[in-house]
Amino acid sequence: MTGSRTITRRSLLGIAASASAASLAGCNLGAGGGKSAGGGGATLNVWGGVPNESGPDDMCKAFMAENPGTTVTYTRYVNDDQGNLKLDTSLSGGVPIDLYFSYGPVPMFKRSAAGLALDLTDKIKAESDFAALTADATPLSNYVLNGKLYGLPAARAPQQVYINKTMMDAAGIKLGKTWTVDEFNEVARELTKPGVFGTLTAPQLARPALGPDYLYADGGKRSNFGNPKFAEELELALRLQKAKVAMDRQTIIAEKLQTFSQNPFIAGRVAMLIQSGQIIRSINDTKGYPHDFATYCMPVPVPAGTEGWNTGQIGDQISISPKSKSPDQAWELAKFWARNAGKYMTKGGRLPLLSGESTPDQILEQLLGPQRDKLYDVKSWKSTLFESDLKLPVDTIFTAGTEISTIHTKLTDETLLGDRSVASWVTEATRQSDAAIAKAGK
Amino acid sequence: MSAAVLAAPVSRQARRGPGGASARAGWLFILPNLVGFLAFTLVPLVSGIGISFTDWNVVSGLDGIRFVGLDNFAALIRDTGFWQAVGRTVLYAGVGVPLTMTGGLIIALCLNGPVFGRSALRVIFFVPHIVSSIAIGFVWLLLLHPSSGLVNLALQAIGVADPPTWLVSQDWSLVSLILITSWAGMGFHAVIFLSALQALPEDLYEAAELDGAGRWRQFTTITWPSLMPTTTFLAIMSMIGHSQGFGLIAFLTQGGPGNSSTTLSYLMYQNGFQYYRFGYAAAIGMMSFVGVLLLSAFFWRFQRGRGLYS
Numbered sequence: 245m246t247g248s249r250t251i252t253r254r255s256l257l258g259i260a261a262s263a264s265a266a267s268l269a270g271c272n273l274g275a276g277g278g279k280s281a282g283g284g285g286a287t288l289n290v291w292g293g294v295p296n297e298s299g300p301d302d303m304c305k306a307f308m309a310e311n312p313g314t315t316v317t318y319t320r321y322v323n324d325d326q327g328n329l330k331l332d333t334s335l336s337g338g339v340p341i342d343l344y345f346s347y348g349p350v351p352m353f354k355r356s357a358a359g360l361a362l363d364l365t366d367k368i369k370a371e372s373d374f375a376a377l378t379a380d381a382t383p384l385s386n387y388v389l390n391g392k393l394y395g396l397p398a399a400r401a402p403q404q405v406y407i408n409k410t411m412m413d414a415a416g417i418k419l420g421k422t423w424t425v426d427e428f429n430e431v432a433r434e435l436t437k438p439g440v441f442g443t444l445t446a447p448q449l450a451r452p453a454l455g456p457d458y459l460y461a462d463g464g465k466r467s468n469f470g471n472p473k474f475a476e477e478l479e480l481a482l483r484l485q486k487a488k489v490a491m492d493r494q495t496i497i498a499e500k501l502q503t504f505s506q507n508p509f510i511a512g513r514v515a516m517l518i519q520s521g522q523i524i525r526s527i528n529d530t531k532g533y534p535h536d537f538a539t540y541c542m543p544v545p546v547p548a549g550t551e552g553w554n555t556g557q558i559g560d561q562i563s564i565s566p567k568s569k570s571p572d573q574a575w576e577l578a579k580f581w582a583r584n585a586g587k588y589m590t591k592g593g594r595l596p597l598l599s600g601e602s603t604p605d606q607i608l609e610q611l612l613g614p615q616r617d618k619l620y621d622v623k624s625w626k627s628t629l630f631e632s633d634l635k636l637p638v639d640t641i642f643t644a645g646t647e648i649s650t651i652h653t654k655l656t657d658e659t660l661l662g663d664r665s666v667a668s669w670v671t672e673a674t675r676q677s678d679a680a681i682a683k684a685g686k
Numbered sequence: 687m688s689a690a691v692l693a694a695p696v697s698r699q700a701r702r703g704p705g706g707a708s709a710r711a712g713w714l715f716i717l718p719n720l721v722g723f724l725a726f727t728l729v730p731l732v733s734g735i736g737i738s739f740t741d742w743n744v745v746s747g748l749d750g751i752r753f754v755g756l757d758n759f760a761a762l763i764r765d766t767g768f769w770q771a772v773g774r775t776v777l778y779a780g781v782g783v784p785l786t787m788t789g790g791l792i793i794a795l796c797l798n799g800p801v802f803g804r805s806a807l808r809v810i811f812f813v814p815h816i817v818s819s820i821a822i823g824f825v826w827l828l829l830l831h832p833s834s835g836l837v838n839l840a841l842q843a844i845g846v847a848d849p850p851t852w853l854v855s856q857d858w859s860l861v862s863l864i865l866i867t868s869w870a871g872m873g874f875h876a877v878i879f880l881s882a883l884q885a886l887p888e889d890l891y892e893a894a895e896l897d898g899a900g901r902w903r904q905f906t907t908i909t910w911p912s913l914m915p916t917t918t919f920l921a922i923m924s925m926i927g928h929s930q931g932f933g934l935i936a937f938l939t940q941g942g943p944g945n946s947s948t949t950l951s952y953l954m955y956q957n958g959f960q961y962y963r964f965g966y967a968a969a970i971g972m973m974s975f976v977g978v979l980l981l982s983a984f985f986w987r988f989q990r991g992r993g994l995y996s
Contacts, residue, residue: 325959329744336747354962358746494832497854497943646961658944663856 285313286570292345293323298592342568349387350645356394361563384638395561402556410537428545435515446481453550464641467677493660528613604630644680738968758969779928790875811873819933856946882916918989
């Protein structure tokens, strides 16, 4: 009797989170996104950051067609600080979520550490086509923590160099399939003209040279900013900026081009742009971003004498909530999603980690859209994405990851604005990051 | 008949009683506001105080709340980043509040006289107060662009060879934010000052004129003392607004470049929403709350006895 009247702390949070979830889901339904729950079978609730129309709706439809009686509802959350917090409070508050996406290992492991993700180690091991994604695979293609897997990755998010082909042809530049950082710099210099920067930013040196866990030393006990590659990277950025080959940091910050890097590229203010795949959505949108040149693609340049790791990452980690009432069906959907990402999710600019039954040509067709022959040099895209030796680093240490990323960005801004020397950058980055690591370890 | 006449006052008396229909109606009238106050002010305030004594990352749910006593406050006191943010907040509010109020007062004094198009001007000055801070931020982002912004083009046109880079300079980002916030707040201050000015009795000024007092003397002995309660109210409100100022900072600078515009409110956001250290963020909020409370009490105490009608 008393029990039925008691509202626990958990249920209170659950009610609040349910209300916010309902409002979120309502928005998506309004946008033609979700499906109403019903039918006799299981209802699976999926939360992800990709807009409904950019693939998730098609994916859900296809799964429901193959699994009659199962209903899938996709709720979109915006993958920013507030959106992730909404997902976290909903998960911990008891909102019915069976499957959810994390974008990057740091938020995923934050959730798994709080008991909000099922251990998928054995489930992934049981699937023969997921052999590369197991915890003991060599090389690693999945994020592992203490020997366990909490996410099934569905996408790879490599960075590549976007090049304005009209400018490239006008300069008479011919490129091979790969290039070094020195060659990239030379091309950037040749492409620099009055009113046009050769590149938006300088290429990275530390990540391509050091690979996984490049930010950490001593197995994660301290930061690695004392490694000379970081100082070299900054010195190169300063040199290119001073020579006006790379856009100055002042303009980048003033116009928020860290977030909207597609704008100067599509507007023809920079000839080259180093970015991951989300830019493709803007290039394909010729109404929102009208332009008359084709985009050529090259892999990120490799610092001479290094392994040449890509500066992107493995993405779209699918996790299953331990509170799911249908964990087996949720796993079925997770598998379906990973295997069919090439078919349904590529049009949103997301490259599948497993190509499944899709051929490279089919994936490119989806990725580059119906105007691909006009907007892209398709051959260079095929060569870069499918024929080059793409090495995506898979980190295993994430201590104070968000704090270190903020410290890195802020100090780099200060240095490129001319307010801090490279030597001081190294000292401060090391001091502040070591302090953040020590604090997180307590 | 007479019994009925006598009965009426008894019935009204009963209705006025503590548990009567009249009291119930009163409670019903204030209920919406009371519920709003409880839900959106009291509960968050008490929760915030409670969370400041915990280590909580939200992700772990309510079960993950760990009581740490005064640890967050002890860590804050040792945190140089916190004291730097305190310094910036003091500068932001210490310059921003007087600037906004002075600007508001000057506008109000100008509009209090016979000015052509006074009503239209009043609306124009008030517009920034009702416009979204994102729209304001966007306009200023364009105006303060280091190379193509109108402000720097104008400065170069009058011979300033090396104008400031405003929002992308560590030296000028906070100054820019102070200027933008003050610009956006002046209209509201002007309208409040104007309504106070228009309530002042004309005969005081007539008497002062007869005594030979000039415009400045009239201002210092009549206008300014009369405006003391309004000034105190606006000072407190403006100080609270500046100490909580977040939207424009988040949109225009994200606390940067470096940490040059990271005020307490942005530091709180960073710790809570980016680092998921909600206990620490709540402790920053509490320190900020205590600071504003003390300053508000000081202002209130300071103005007592200084106004013309106090």
